[in-house]
Amino acid sequence: MTPCPHLLDRIMAVMEAAFDPAYGEAWNRRQVADALTLSSTHALVVDGEGQPIAEGNASGRAPAGFVLSRHVLDEEELLLIAVVPEARRRGIGAILIGQLFAAAxxxxxxxxxxxxxxxxxxxxxxxxxxxxxxGERPNYYRMANGERIDAITFGRSI
Ligand SMILES: CC(C)(COP(=O)(O)OP(=O)(O)OC[C@H]1O[C@@H](n2cnc3c(N)ncnc32)[C@H](O)[C@@H]1OP(=O)(O)O)[C@@H](O)C(=O)NCCC(=O)NCCS
Structure with missing residues (x-):
């Protein structure tokens, strides 16, 4: 299925503002578009008040955060979460994860x-x-400068 262009635009607007390029964690538009074609991938986008922006709407509200996840059977992986720098530490990240728990x-x-x-x-x-x-995966991530950083895996039952 072709992903909604509004959804992709909103996710990419937050992605570009939120991730520090030094860590190489951001996904590009193609990676997000490909992920969204899978019915197992789920995306939530919220505005600066933490209110959901519905997928198909041409809303005038600026996106401030998103969470992207993918399920396999009864488990779900939170793939990416991001909030634009100017809206951080106001609880939007917690709202996104709370909404993910509810939807999942x-x-x-x-x-x-x-x-x-x-x-x-x-x-x-x-x-x-x-x-x-x-769990931990030593030296799993590679930074833009070539340095390696460990990955730590977290889990939570819902
Ligand atoms: C992680 C992220 C989504 C949190 O969004 P947020 O809206 O600020 O989240 P909340 O306001 O709900 O929670 C903030 C909490 O996260 C932690 N935190 C996040 N960033 C922090 C920072 N730069 N400095 C200190 N604490 C930080 C703290 O525990 C903080 O709680 P506090 O404000 O009470 O101290 C946001 O910082 C972000 O987009 N970071 C860049 C992208 C990223 O690294 N994503 C995670 C990996 S996929």
Whole structure:
């Protein structure tokens, strides 16, 4: 299925503002578009108040954050979460994850996973929301300067 262009535009607007290029974590438009063609991929976009922006609407509200996830059977992986810098630390990240829990629960998901580079300050958010570290992949990420960083995997039952 072709992804809604509004949805792609909104995700990419947040993506480009939110990720530090030094870490090479951002996805490009093609990667997001390909992911969205799969029925197992789910995207939520919110505005600066944390209110959902519905997928098909030509809304005038600027997107401030998104979460992208993919399920396999009854497990879901949080692939990416991002909030634009000017809207951070106001609870939007927590709202996005809360909405993901609700949507995933409604899909029959029982467990959510995510992977984070060691040192990402998002750790505080994940811990606060009940994610527990379950594994590490040494030197998994490669930074733009070639340096390697460990990945830490977290899980949480819902
Ligand atoms: C991670 C991210 C989505 C959090 O969004 P947010 O809207 O600021 O999240 P919330 O306001 O709900 O929670 C903020 C909490 O996250 C943690 N946190 C996130 N970024 C932080 C930072 N730069 N410095 C300190 N704490 C930070 C803290 O625990 C903070 O809680 P506090 O404000 O009470 O101290 C946002 O920082 C972001 O887009 N980062 C860049 C992209 C990224 O690294 N995504 C995660 C990997 S996919």
């Amino acid at each position: 629960g409604a899909r029959g998901i029982t467990r959510i996973y995510l992977e984070m580079r060691r040192g990402n300050p998002a750790l505080g958010l994940y811990q606060r929301l009940g994610f527990e570290p379950i």
